[in-house]
Amino acid sequence: MTTTVYIGLIQSDLHAMSAFEVISSHTDQLVALRRYRTLSFVTNAPVGVCQQAVAACFEWVNPNKSRFSMNVGPWESEVEKPIVVRVQPTVPMRVTIPLPFQTLLPDVDEVTESVSWVFYVREGVQANQVLSDWVMSTRRGVGLLCNPIFESADILVGV
Amino acid sequence: MTPHVAVIQFPGSNCEYETARVLSHFGCNPKIIRWNEPDLLQDANGYVLPGGFSFQDRVRSGVMASHLPIMSQLSAGIKSGKPAIGICNGCQILVESGLLSESNNDQIDLGMAKNMSGHTSIGFVCDWVYVRPVHPEKSPLLRYFTPHDVLPIATSHAEGRFVLNHVLEDRLSDTPHWVYCDERGQFGDFPITPNGGSVAGITAYSGRVLGIMPHPERAIFDWQLPWHFKHQTFPSSWEKLMVAFRELL
Numbered sequence: 001m002t003t004t005v006y007i008g009l010i011q012s013d014l015h016a017m018s019a020f021e022v023i024s025s026h027t028d029q030l031v032a033l034r035r036y037r038t039l040s041f042v043t044n045a046p047v048g049v050c051q052q053a054v055a056a057c058f059e060w061v062n063p064n065k066s067r068f069s070m071n072v073g074p075w076e077s078e079v080e081k082p083i084v085v086r087v088q089p090t091v092p093m094r095v096t097i098p099l100p101f102q103t104l105l106p107d108v109d110e111v112t113e114s115v116s117w118v119f120y121v122r123e124g125v126q127a128n129q130v131l132s133d134w135v136m137s138t139r140r141g142v143g144l145l146c147n148p149i150f151e152s153a154d155i156l157v158g159v
Numbered sequence: 160m161t162p163h164v165a166v167i168q169f170p171g172s173n174c175e176y177e178t179a180r181v182l183s184h185f186g187c188n189p190k191i192i193r194w195n196e197p198d199l200l201q202d203a204n205g206y207v208l209p210g211g212f213s214f215q216d217r218v219r220s221g222v223m224a225s226h227l228p229i230m231s232q233l234s235a236g237i238k239s240g241k242p243a244i245g246i247c248n249g250c251q252i253l254v255e256s257g258l259l260s261e262s263n264n265d266q267i268d269l270g271m272a273k274n275m276s277g278h279t280s281i282g283f284v285c286d287w288v289y290v291r292p293v294h295p296e297k298s299p300l301l302r303y304f305t306p307h308d309v310l311p312i313a314t315s316h317a318e319g320r321f322v323l324n325h326v327l328e329d330r331l332s333d334t335p336h337w338v339y340c341d342e343r344g345q346f347g348d349f350p351i352t353p354n355g356g357s358v359a360g361i362t363a364y365s366g367r368v369l370g371i372m373p374h375p376e377r378a379i380f381d382w383q384l385p386w387h388f389k390h391q392t393f394p395s396s397w398e399k400l401m402v403a404f405r406e407l408l
Contacts, residue, residue, distance in 0.1 A: 018217040022226055089272065094279040113280065139265045140257055144222045149270035150322040 006036040006072045032120040041111045056100030083127045084157035087146045088114030127158030161188040162408035165203035169194045169224045172211035181376045185401040197229040204408040205242045208249025220318040221251030230256050242367045242407040250370035259370040272320040275355035283317040284353040290337045298335035298366025303399035309344045312373040319372040320356040335362045
């Protein structure tokens with residue numbers, strides 16, 4: 001079973017702020033943007049053990065010491081319905097497995113890394129539109145979140 | 160009159176002064192121009208985009224700088240035939256702005272991916288490596304090199320793996336470029352190749368524009384080379400690049 005961990009950075013995530021500025025210069029439909037470092041690994045261990053392993057090496061996965069979760073979110077409020085797009089290298093990018101992972105999850109032999117972008121958008125904006133216009137665009141003007149030459153993008157959560 | 164070279168300083172550039180020093184040594188007249196002074200590019204006879212970490216490498220190295228207004232003036236100058244060299248982050252900015260792939264209609268056809276060894280991310284690599292030119296005779300910037308030249312050079316980047324679409328990939332065999340190699344000019348895996356791809360630099364616009372990931376300005380004088388190179392004799396030098404650049408201005 002593939003387990004995914006979403007690691008949120010501190011509020012002032014400069015990558016997200018700059019990306020927001022560039023996208024906002026082309027559209028007024030984007031309200032906010034968050035970025036999560038995303039680690040995926042395959043394991044048969046129960047969720048609780050996975051959480052233990054991630055918590056044990058939390059400092060390693062996130063030196064900014066913000067938060068991590070086994071689900072994307074939580075959202076800022078109940079009424080929000082963000083769109084989540086994951087950008088990952090076309091060739092899976094493995095990261096070194098830290099010691100707590102090796103000890104607590106001995107069956108994990110590979111951890112891959114990607115980035116999940118959470119878009120808070122105005123009502124009526126569709127996930128496909130976000131993906132094609134702001135993320136996967138092949139034009140240099142706006143499509144800065146995913147370079148289609150070596151990355152792919154897919155919708156994880158859509159309205 | 161000494162030709163004037165614009166060394167473009169982006170927020171986060173950190174090699175502009177050493178680059179200007181090298182340009183001065185070879186008879187150019189470098190002027191460090193800030194990213195928010197695009198009008199000052201008009202008088203330049205050539206351009207150098209120095210290394211560094213523009214905009215903290217946010218989202219992807221070079222992508223934020225490639226959206227700056229100054230890139231329009233730079234693009235116009237390059238398309239009018241002026242020579243340009245992008246080093247490290249400068250190379251990444253040229254890639255992201257489409258100037259290293261001569262991209263028409265704004266298409267994305269080239270990218271700089273993260274350093275990898277096999278399928279494993281290896282992060283930032285700072286080391287001395289060797290490179291050699293391929294088809295130097297086809298580029299006015301590389302014309303003083305020969306295909307047998309092997310040069311030591313300092314490399315220092317985390318996102319330096321050239322990824323080309325199939326059109327550029329097909330064209331690469333005829334394009335003057337630089338490849339990583341060992342001291343005998345042979346290909347090899349990491350650490351001979353520090354980022355998982357064999358290409359170290361690519362030329363464009365008939366060889367008048369060069370984007371190169373390692374730092375020639377850090378390997379141009381003997382005193383810059385580390386001690387383990389001191390006993391070696393290199394038949395070639397990065398001086399050839401600077402002399403050719405000076406002649407193109």
